[in-house]
Amino acid sequence: MEQVLSNNLVISIDAMGGDNSPRVVIEGLAIAAQKNADARFLLYGDEQQVKALLKNYPTLSKVCEVRHASEVVHNEDKPSAVIRNRNTSMFMAINAVKQGEAQAVVSAGNTGALMAISKLTLKTIQKIHRPAIVTIMPHRTGKYVMLDLGANTECNSLNLSEFALMGNIFAKHALGISRPRVALLNIGAEEMKGKEEIHEAAKIIRKAKLDIDFIGYIEPHEIPEGKADVIVTDGFTGNIALKSIEGTAKLVVRLMKDAVKKSFIAKFGLPFMFGVGMNIKKTMDPRLYNGAMLVGLNGLTVKSHGGTDALGYSVAVGNAINLVRQQFVPSIKEELETVDLDSLSEEILYDSY
């Protein structure tokens, strides 16, 4: 079965998730399909709507199979209210991964519901206590990954150590870095700075002698300099850092636009600056970093931003395809077989008393 799957790259799609679905979903898939001729898509959603849209994309249509889902998870739905509804496009798309019909699922729908249904359906990989949300971000000269970004508001030292392990494997596959530098996010470089669980995680990672290039603590302002490839933190802190970064990047670009608008002279300089603008855009465009991955489960769930456009959606699908090609899920399962952090964590905690 595994052999068949790896030769048949199949991504299941929640066609109804997101602000302008299923239109943006189909437009995004068209872009992704063009770049990935070997990918096939299982689309779950309103059959009539989806098929009508697909008519405009004959090439895409050839690699799509549409399956009717009678219900939709809405953004305002509480995860607990929809988690056991097997008729939603979201549930059906995730379930396709569980059934082995697809190797990854992409949805732009309700984040909480997507995480909850994914956890319940795909289950955590043995030895991993909590899955984490990871995303790919730009630094000055390349890219890095950060996790967790919100799956777990509170994390203990064992959770953080597991995120370090998973992030390391993720970065190898997603960024193609053979030996990623892994760091714990903290508010100082000194051993005593920050929180107890961070100090303990550092001890666990060091003592476990994992096959990881663990470089210790990193502070947020060092991230853009490219000092680490994997940034490990709890879901609350990661979410704060991510949104601070996104908000500030937007602010600076906005301030520039405001300043150019106000300046008569600057307008004459604009044509010369076109290339520079494009360059910055190419590095910082949030659409190019769309797609947060839920890792640590027996299958891969990719969450697209709900308000993204076709290009952004295609990037999320591209991430899914890339990680399936790189055999991310089989690899993480295999690599984790050899590690037992649980007993180590108990030992470390015992040592601290």
Place this chain on the structure above:
Amino acid sequence: MEQVLSNNLVISIDAMGGDNSPRVVIEGLAIAAQKNADARFLLYGDEQQVKALLKNYPTLSKVCEVRHASEVVHNEDKPSAVIRNRNTSMFMAINAVKQGEAQAVVSAGNTGALMAISKLTLKTIQKIHRPAIVTIMPHRTGKYVMLDLGANTECNSLNLSEFALMGNIFAKHALGISRPRVALLNIGAEEMKGKEEIHEAAKIIRKAKLDIDFIGYIEPHEIPEGKADVIVTDGFTGNIALKSIEGTAKLVVRLMKDAVKKSFIAKFGLPFMFGVGMNIKKTMDPRLYNGAMLVGLNGLTVKSHGGTDALGYSVAVGNAINLVRQQFVPSIKEELETVDLDSLSEEILYDSY
């Protein structure tokens, strides 16, 4: 005594703190003195060195009194090792505020030691459990304040509520906003998102019917839009957010410079863009936001960045002068007289069970 103090604006200065002290300190004071003719400075440090530097600034010299301090707190000193050494320039400068000789102290030295000695010497204002570090930051159309930025790694709901109170009063004085909008930093707008202590703090603030314009939760990416004037958070999260913002602003500017350097055409546009660059610089220049204030004590401690230059140092001193002029410490003591969050907090916590 209070009357005398308010007519005599005196700032005590740790002349030996910071990377290039006492040179940068004296150069910075020269700028600050030019802008504030009524301010006087009590300088603590190596008398010979300081007096030699002051010779170059005759106008500044007239408003300075130099007092010899035989020892210096170094950056690598542990706070616990220096906290009771009464011979350091840092201790003596802080002690001048306690003795009523100065109304605020400025130091560019070891942050941990500065906070520890300030707490021990100046003591927390009655009814406040923990002091907080607050700073002034730019958003798209104005400024906001954020606290705590690192004085307290872990905070409970009562601490956060007190920060909201103090931040409100601080913003009135530092930003001149008559009714600041106060928000709790969180990872979502919904009541259930984020951490328990944040939810409880929101309950306490609402139930206390404080004279505060409390607008609920704010997410980091909303800050640059200017949605709130006071951002309240624990010291760990605040430090992460602050450093993420600083790092990203620097990254975007760096990317632009890199792109211009690489582009032959862009160089021709540069002269037109000079005004825009200056405009951004004026808004985002970290030196213009130098000076973190420790609030909640019987006196005001201002921490300058250790690596700043004369302009940056002068901004930190300017903050101290401005807050003394605005009677910040007497005001916060007076306003807090009428509030009793302690009993309210117990009630709320009791309610939650």
